[in-house]
Amino acid sequence: MREEHEKDDWDPLLSEIFAARREMRAAEERMRTLVAYGREFIKPHPYQLKQMAEATGMSISGTRSSYTVDEVAAVARRIGRQPRFRTDETG
Template sequence: MKEITEELAKVLIPEPARGEDESDHDYRARVASAGEARNALVGELMMAAGASATEDPVLARLVELAAQKREIQRQIRLIVAYAREFVRPEPYRLRALAEAAGMSISTIRTVYDTDDKIAVATRIGRKDVKNTVHPVVGDQWWRLPARSTTGDAIPFP
C-alpha cells in the first residue's frame, strides 16, 4: 500500500519543470516544496485508506474527490440561483454565468432548482426578486411559496 500511495502522490503532484530563466536556488526550492507536498499527501492517503472500508488509497482518494466535486457543484448551483433569482435590479446574464462556470447556457438555465432557491433565500434572509420563495425561518419543517398558488404547504424532502 505504501508504494501505491507514493506513486499516486507523484501522479497528483509531479516534479516541477524548470523554467527557462529560473535560478538553481529557485528551482531547488520548488522541487523541495513539491517533495514536501507529496510527503504530506502520502500521509493523507495512508490515513484515508486506513479509515475507508476498502483500505485502498486509490479508492479512498476518489471517494474524497467525488465528495469535493459534489460540494463544488452544490456551490455552483447556489451561486447561479443567487445570480439569476436574487440580484437586483436585474439578474446576471446567462451567457456571462455560463462562461464563468464553464457550462453551456442551457445547462446554466437549469442547473438550480426550487430547493436551491429556498436555501439561498434562507441564507440571505429575503425572498427572491420574483417573489416565489421565502426564507425558511426557525424550525420550520415546511415551506410556503411567497405567492400562494394553492394554499398548500409543501413538506421538505
C-alpha cells in the same frame, strides 16, 4: 459502492478517489447555489445567462436549468430574503 470499508479492505487510492468525488459534488453544489443567487436574488437585473454560462463553463440552457427551486429556497433561507420577482425567462 460504499466508502466505508472494513479495516482489511481499506485502500488508500480508493479512499482518495472517494474524497475527490465528495469535493467535486461540493464544488458543483456551490456553483449551483451561486448561479441561483446571481439569477434569482440580484436586483434590479440578474446576471445574464450568457455571463453565467461563461463563468460556469456550461451552455446557456445548461446554466438556466442548473439549479432547482429547492436551491433557490436554500439561498433565501441563507441570506434571509426572498428571490426577486421574475418577469421573464430570458436573459
